[in-house]
Amino acid sequence: MGAEREKHEDYENQPARTAESVQPAQPLEPTQPPEPIQPAQPTHTVLIASNNQGKVSEIVESLDLEGWRFLSLSDANVTELPEETGETYEENARIKALAAHRQAPHSAALADDSGLEVDALIGAPGVRSARYSGEGATDAQNTAKLLAALEAVPAEQRTARFVCSLVYVDEQGHEIVARGVCEGRIAREPRGDGGFGYDPVFLPSEIDDGRTMAELSAAEKNRISHRGKALRALRAKLASHRKTSATLADEGDAPTRVIAFDLDGTLLEGHSPVRMVRNLVARRIIPYTTAAKVLWWGVRYRLRLPVEQEQVREYVFRSFSHFPAAEADDIMVTFYKDDLQRRLRPKALETIREHQAAGDVIVLVSASFTPLVREVSRDVHADWFICTQMEIEDGYYTGNVEGVPPEGAQKLVQLTAWADEHFGEGAWVLGAAYGDHRSDEPLLAPARQPVAVNPDTDLERVARRRGWQIVDWSFEPH
Numbered sequence: 001m002g003a004e005r006e007k008h009e010d011y012e013n014q015p016a017r018t019a020e021s022v023q024p025a026q027p028l029e030p031t032q033p034p035e036p037i038q039p040a041q042p043t044h045t046v047l048i049a050s051n052n053q054g055k056v057s058e059i060v061e062s063l064d065l066e067g068w069r070f071l072s073l074s075d076a077n078v079t080e081l082p083e084e085t086g087e088t089y090e091e092n093a094r095i096k097a098l099a100a101h102r103q104a105p106h107s108a109a110l111a112d113d114s115g116l117e118v119d120a121l122i123g124a125p126g127v128r129s130a131r132y133s134g135e136g137a138t139d140a141q142n143t144a145k146l147l148a149a150l151e152a153v154p155a156e157q158r159t160a161r162f163v164c165s166l167v168y169v170d171e172q173g174h175e176i177v178a179r180g181v182c183e184g185r186i187a188r189e190p191r192g193d194g195g196f197g198y199d200p201v202f203l204p205s206e207i208d209d210g211r212t213m214a215e216l217s218a219a220e221k222n223r224i225s226h227r228g229k230a231l232r233a234l235r236a237k238l239a240s241h242r243k244t245s246a247t248l249a250d251e252g253d254a255p256t257r258v259i260a261f262d263l264d265g266t267l268l269e270g271h272s273p274v275r276m277v278r279n280l281v282a283r284r285i286i287p288y289t290t291a292a293k294v295l296w297w298g299v300r301y302r303l304r305l306p307v308e309q310e311q312v313r314e315y316v317f318r319s320f321s322h323f324p325a326a327e328a329d330d331i332m333v334t335f336y337k338d339d340l341q342r343r344l345r346p347k348a349l350e351t352i353r354e355h356q357a358a359g360d361v362i363v364l365v366s367a368s369f370t371p372l373v374r375e376v377s378r379d380v381h382a383d384w385f386i387c388t389q390m391e392i393e394d395g396y397y398t399g400n401v402e403g404v405p406p407e408g409a410q411k412l413v414q415l416t417a418w419a420d421e422h423f424g425e426g427a428w429v430l431g432a433a434y435g436d437h438r439s440d441e442p443l444l445a446p447a448r449q450p451v452a453v454n455p456d457t458d459l460e461r462v463a464r465r466r467g468w469q470i471v472d473w474s475f476e477p478h
């Protein structure tokens with residue numbers, strides 16, 4: 001762990017590797033001729049959010065991506081993961097990945113949640129697999145309980161499957177999810193000492209020679225296992241995000257069409273930070289004095305009087321400074337579900353679906369905050385989002401912004417940087433851009449199809465002068 005991984009261009013066709021074959025990259029000899037210039041590949045540090053050493057080694061062996069290095073929880077000084085309160089593997093994996101990401105915000109995080117589902121036990125132990133025979137249970141105790149529960153169950157009814165969900169969260173909080181399933185049956189007694197967990201009693205259907213999962217080599221398990229499948233799906237998704245211009249040019253692809261959507265007043269009926277403050281006041285999370293300042297800010301924004309975006313951020317996030325960032329994020333997600341989710345404009349959703357059907361890449365570009373924009377992005381199945389990231393120190397929001405917030409001309413700057421990195425300079429076009437506010441003009445101007453959505457008077461004037469499309473997406477949320 002912690003070592004730079006070897007480079008591989010073709011993620012899908014790599015040979016299976018063993019733990020011994022993983023070597024730190026060797027420094028170049030000074031006498032070697034210079035390498036031809038390659039498109040820059042960023043180095044990513046990925047924190048594996050798991051205390052299960054069996055999982056960690058399987059993940060590190062399978063996920064050897066170019067320019068990546070892996071850290072364990074102890075490498076990153078992350079002492080504990082939160083309770084797994086989700087009802088699905090994906091929810092639990094997200095809880096672990098986000099918690100690790102918050103404690104080490106400069107790294108990406110990857111979490112696995114997995115389990116064994118036995119048909120004769122109506123899907124048990126499922127998400128409770130690690131705790132089947134109680135908190136802190138050992139693999140041997142869990143396996144013994146399982147065999148006892150199935151004692152009277154005949155061979156043909158001992159069908160089961162391992163399921164794995166992976167949640168990967170990158171440095172900016174963007175999420176990629178992947179899943180894998182491995183079908184099999186439960187043996188009568190444990191055999192083999194490879195793998196971990198329920199492997200000694202699991203007879204995988206894909207290698208039907210009587211061996212349990214614990215009797216397979218690491219490479220055999222990786223080929224058929226739920227985790228191996230989920231990791232391959234994740235690698236493919238990661239690879240498609242990292243396609244370079246060289247690859248696109250080689251394939252002779254048409255340029256990728258990127259479609260940019262602003263959030264507040266465009267996708268959403270309303271302004272998310274202002275609505276959130278109202279909600280937080282009603283829930284007594286922030287004081288009335290702060291609320292008054294933010295609401296006054298909102299009035300000035302609507303009246304197009306000069307406003308300082310950073311003021312509203314500071315008001316909101318200073319109120320959060322006495323909660324751990326994880327709790328503050330949960331508060332924001334609850335607000336999204338209670339309020340913002342039903343304010344997503346149906347016409348916006350329909351437009352996104354049309355672009356998706358045409359194979360376009362959807363990117364949300366919003367000055368609103370990560371937990372809110374991430375939820376919208378998930379709901380509309382956007383390919384990416386760019387938003388304001390607030391600084392976290394020692395697990396608490398400081399009220400300062402991390403980096404530069406995407407507002408005004410920065411929306412286009414950050415979208416261009418992202419698309420150049422992912423598709424290659426010159427290999428993508430801004431197919432369409434949707435915005436509502438005069439500050440969205442720099443984002444809309446270079447788009448092949450600029451669309452002013454319920455624009456304010458300034459943007460409407462520009463749109464009329466330049467012949468941009470103007471649409472009315474307003475609706476009454478209930």
Ligand code: ITT
Pocket residue numbers: 049050051052055081084096112113114115116129130142162195196197198199225227
């Ligand atoms: P982390 O949460 O720290 O990652 P954990 O072991 O608690 O580790 P889970 O909550 O995801 O992880 O529980 C998964 C349990 O499912 C695991 O402890 C095993 O009992 C079982 N399991 C998952 N994958 C398995 C595999 O490949 N082979 C055998 N058992 C597995």
